[in-house]
Amino acid sequence: MIYLDKTCLGGNFHKIFEQKGLQFEVVDGSDCFEDNKKNIYITSQKNRFVHQCPATREYRCCNYMVVDAVEGCPFDCSYCILQVYLNHNFIKVYDDLEGIRESIISLDKSGKCRIGTGELSDSLAIDNILCMTDFLIPIVNKCENIQFEFKTKSTNIANLFKHNPKNVIVSFSLNPQEIVNSEEHFASPVVARIKAAKELSDYGYKVSFHFDPLIDWDNFEELYGDLLDQLFDSVDEKKVEFISISTFRFIPELADIIRIKFPETKLLSSRFIRGLDGKMRYFKSRRVEMLRFIINRLNKNWPTVFTYFCMEDKSIWRRLKGFDPGLREEFEKNFKWYRNESIID
Numbered sequence: 001m002i003y004l005d006k007t008c009l010g011g012n013f014h015k016i017f018e019q020k021g022l023q024f025e026v027v028d029g030s031d032c033f034e035d036n037k038k039n040i041y042i043t044s045q046k047n048r049f050v051h052q053c054p055a056t057r058e059y060r061c062c063n064y065m066v067v068d069a070v071e072g073c074p075f076d077c078s079y080c081i082l083q084v085y086l087n088h089n090f091i092k093v094y095d096d097l098e099g100i101r102e103s104i105i106s107l108d109k110s111g112k113c114r115i116g117t118g119e120l121s122d123s124l125a126i127d128n129i130l131c132m133t134d135f136l137i138p139i140v141n142k143c144e145n146i147q148f149e150f151k152t153k154s155t156n157i158a159n160l161f162k163h164n165p166k167n168v169i170v171s172f173s174l175n176p177q178e179i180v181n182s183e184e185h186f187a188s189p190v191v192a193r194i195k196a197a198k199e200l201s202d203y204g205y206k207v208s209f210h211f212d213p214l215i216d217w218d219n220f221e222e223l224y225g226d227l228l229d230q231l232f233d234s235v236d237e238k239k240v241e242f243i244s245i246s247t248f249r250f251i252p253e254l255a256d257i258i259r260i261k262f263p264e265t266k267l268l269s270s271r272f273i274r275g276l277d278g279k280m281r282y283f284k285s286r287r288v289e290m291l292r293f294i295i296n297r298l299n300k301n302w303p304t305v306f307t308y309f310c311m312e313d314k315s316i317w318r319r320l321k322g323f324d325p326g327l328r329e330e331f332e333k334n335f336k337w338y339r340n341e342s343i344i345d
């Protein structure tokens with residue numbers, strides 16, 4: 001159900017819902033409805049919409065910027081960090097689209113940057129309701145210095161075909177279907193995500209993929225190997241802008257939440273070690289094995305695609321890729337887009 005705060009009457013989303021004929025209820029605050037993932041709440045609260053992706057100096061970070069226009073997600077991944085970060089289950093949507101527009105435009109003036117909406121929500125999961133792509137794409141396409149990423153585990157891509165794909169990347173997070181079934185509740189089947197990526201790339205969008213989090217599993221190599229083969233068979237290498245790879249990591253507080261909420265999960269059955277940033281990770285030897293398996297397959301089949309590790313330490317970079325990408329500003333120069341080598345004409 002959609003709940004519109006009474007302070008948002010006459011506002012941006014009120015108009016969108018009326019135009020689309022969507023039902024909503026006007027409420028006086030978020031206490032007026034049940035706190036669950038099926039509920040969307042439009043608020044007039046102000047926010048600091050654009051900021052750097054949170055990272056620590058100990059691990060290599062790509063200097064990504066995030067737009068927090070929506071907080072919360074209808075999917076229910078067992079490993080989702082939002083279970084700790086957010087103090088609500090409902091999906092909170094900021095009505096202050098002007099504030100978001102201004103934040104993006106002022107960022108554009110400060111130099112080249114990669115930015116996206118997929119940090120505190122799935123970028124497209126409810127785009128049929130919120131139409132954030134209709135709002136954001138015309139803005140970013142007027143920006144000289146921005147490459148904008150929509151990151152998703154959904155196939156909710158219909159709105160994207162109305163737009164010029166110029167400055168936009170659509171990225172899909174991928175895991176083998178056995179892991180999706182076990183850990184990514186309500187997200188789209190992985191084969192459908194790959195099909196959506198192909199359709200978007202045929203239309204002209206740059207696409208990218210996130211193998212993040214890689215999850216240790218009994219038959220890890222067989223499952224991820226099959227997934228990669230499916231991807232290689234379906235999507236043209238030339239349309240792929242980048243691929244990120246990283247293993248499952250979590251702050252210790254998340255473990256109890258996962259155990260209570262998802263008693264059947266296999267996520268926590270591996271051995272973990274506390275990293276320099278306080279997060280729990282697989283042992284380094286296992287991380288290297290997992291990352292090496294993926295990177296070797298990618299190098300062999302898609303040698304021209306830029307691949308990177310999200311939040312890994314420099315020794316792993318040196319071991320698996322032969323160089324240290326450096327800290328934020330230095331790291332980001334490795335992306336094709338910074339070198340004016342993006343792939344779509």
Ligand code: SF4
Pocket residue numbers: 072073074075076077079080081082119120121122153187
């Ligand atoms: S899709 Fe992303 S934001 Fe949504 S529940 Fe899964 S991990 Fe969390």
